Amino acid sequence: KVEEATLGFLSRSLRLSEKTFLLGRGAKVLGTSEEAALARKRMKVFKEQAPDLAKTLTKQEEASILERFRRGATVQDIIDLAR
Numbered sequence: 340k341v342e343e344a345t346l347g348f349l350s351r352s353l354r355l356s357e358k359t360f361l362l363g364r365g366a367k368v369l370g371t372s373e374e375a376a377l378a379r380k381r382m383k384v385f386k387e388q389a390p391d392l393a394k395t396l397t398k399q400e401e402a403s404i405l406e407r408f409r410r411g412a413t414v415q416d417i418i419d420l421a422r
């Protein structure tokens with residue numbers, strides 16, 4: 340049981356590190372939990388303010404926008420960029 344739990348944890352953390360590596364900026368991509376929470380809030384506001392744009396987003400574009408929010412972009416910046 341302990342080995343299974345350890346293997347499960349290791350495989351999850353490996354998948355997480357692969358995602359982080361694939362995004363190319365190391366652990367910095369994940370940022371602090373406060374940055375991530377703020378980015379999610381801004382994404383929610385973006386989806387409310389520009390539902391027409393939000394509906395057409397791919398998962399990759401959504402991830403890119405979240406990353407921009409983490410770096411300090413405002414909702415208006417993203418709306419201007421998209422239009």
